[in-house]
Amino acid sequence: MATKTESLRRRALRIRRSVKKVANGRPRLSVHRSSKHIYAQIIDDSVGRTLAAASSLDPKLKGDLKTGADVEAATAVGKLVAERAKEAGISDVVFDRGAFIYHGRVKAVAEGAREGGLNF
Structure with missing residues (x-):
């Protein structure tokens, strides 16, 4: 039986493989x-x-956040990465959630990035 870390690694690689197939040359927004x-x-x-x-x-964020482990922090990180992507000339990405479920903080990063102007 696989250990928990092996299972997480396999799940992340499986998700990443499917994300790369549909990317069509777009960069991926990876979340950890x-x-x-x-x-x-x-x-x-x-x-x-x-x-x-x-x-x-x-x-830029550390002083404004109460903690780095809540939905507010995740939304702020999403907005900041979208802002930096716009500066780099990126508007379209594909979302890579890794081994994490699209829920809670991972979902908040995606929503923050969308609010910041990224398309995916």
């Missing part, structure tokens, strides 16, 4: 959440480079 923080980055898989990134540890 831990128990204390949330991270988002926009990755161009054709060259393997991060184009924009934001997290609840970012100096």
Whole structure:
């Protein structure tokens, strides 16, 4: 029987594989959440480079947030990564939730990014 980390890794790779199939050249917005923080980055898989990134540890956000582990922080991270993507000239992305369920903080990052102007 697979351990929990192996199962999470397999699920993340399965999701990532399906996301890359439908990407059509668009970069992916990858989300990772831990128990204390949330991270988002926009990755161009054709060259393997991060184009924009934001997290609840970012100096722009850290002072304004009560904690990095709530929906408000996730929404702020989504808006910040969308702002940085706009500066880099990116408007269309594909959403990669990794091994996480599209619910709660992961959903809040997506909604924040949409409010910030990203299309996916």
